[in-house]
Amino acid sequence: MKGLVFDASNETPQIVLKEIKDPGQPQRGEIRVAIQASSLNFHDFMVARGIMPTENGRILLSDGAGIVEAVGEDVTSFAIGDHVVSTFFPRWLAGKPMSIVGNFENTPGDGIDGMATEFVVRSESAFTKIPQGWSMPEAATITTSGLTAWRALVTNGQLKAGETVLIQGTGGVSIAALQIAKAKGAFVIATSSSDEKLAKVHNLGADELINYKTTPAWGDEVLRLTKGLGVDHVVEVGGPVTINESLKAVKVGGHIAQIGVLSGNEASIPIVSLLGKQVRLQGLIVSSVEDQKEYISALEATQSRPVIDKIFNYTELSQAFDYMQKGNHFGKICVTW
CATH class of the missing domain: 3.40.50.720 (NAD(P)-binding Rossmann-like Domain)
Incomplete structure (x- = not known):
């Protein structure tokens, strides 16, 4: 399968499209998701440009929306065919911030591999369902920017x-x-x-x-x-x-x-x-899985939709970050396969 990875082997960090190993089938408590869209954030930009340190070869991007392809044993929140979006802190389930969110060690696209790939297998808490009727690019805006705004104004x-x-x-x-x-x-x-x-x-x-x-x-x-x-x-x-x-x-x-x-x-x-x-x-940095679910419920109730400025192909990820750096966009920049 394809993936876009951070390559620091040369003096200037690069984004490289590579063939990477398929994650296989989900184990107990896991789901397999076919990723269809991501949205870009300043945090992603800093990782991709080498401003924030990460592991060489890291699969990029924190936000990812897709369709559940398979579920492991004991998974209760999802079924095959569900439309889902990733969580920023998959181990922060609810309540106040914990020591495990003091850095980005469990954040996709930073401490662990991200969503700039065709398929992922992750724990059940690494995703939530998306608002009914939303497109994949729309859903991909929820994880980082939308949830941050929700926590800033509503939770906190x-x-x-x-x-x-x-x-x-x-x-x-x-x-x-x-x-x-x-x-x-x-x-x-x-x-x-x-x-x-x-x-x-x-x-x-x-x-x-x-x-x-x-x-x-x-x-x-x-x-x-x-x-x-x-x-x-x-x-x-x-x-x-x-x-x-x-x-x-x-x-x-x-x-x-x-x-x-x-x-x-x-x-x-x-x-x-x-x-x-x-x-x-x-x-504050984003929020918990429970807050994400509450935000999504509010989005469904208000029928609000995100503002998307431009959609690139995943293969154009480097150009998408260049576009972001210029600062002329209004709303979110997304990528799809």
Whole structure:
């Protein structure tokens, strides 16, 4: 079968399409899945480009959607023919984060082989069913970006109708957060460097728009738009370059969900501002299997669908990452066979 692997044998890491060994039939507690689609995330990009270390020859990509081909003994959640999507932390079943999710050692496409392949055999907890009627590319957006947004606003944020949410940019997490926030009855302020993209998020329901290129002190603009109060929730994807504006924009007692490091790894934060506003600044990486099931139930109830910018073939994975790096996409980038 085919697989796309990380190749660090040369000075510049490469993505190589290879013939790899078929995983065979599932054992007790396992299922065999024919993978049909994946979606790309910044984490996948960092692994594929050698920025985050992984094993040479690692099969890439964390997200994968497909069809169950076989089930092992004692499998109770799935039957042959079920449409499923992978989980990011297959050993984190429910509840608070555990030591086993302190790094990526059990995450597909990083600590273990990923979903950029034709077939996988994994434990029952490595997949959940997908929303009814969804396409495979749509389903592949759930694992990382969609579930991260859900945890940021619902599991951790306990978002309520009438609260105000600030989203940054128009990547997969931010668009998912916008859709979740509007479904919950929240007021949403969106930022982007592109007026064209801001028009698109307005069409998706964003209530106020800020171009951070023409308004670099956008935290002050958020305060103006909220009559000096600030927002209840910030879905913070930028990191060092954006965190201080986010601290300006958030209300006293508000919540910042730190989910991204798009601008780097280290930030200088004004502690007095953090203390004065009594802000809950919470870092998070995706969520548990149980949270994924709850998110999928919510997607079915609201009939919400993800926004997909472009679909590449798996053989074009390197080009898909180049496209992602340019930052012109709106929503998710997916790959299919």
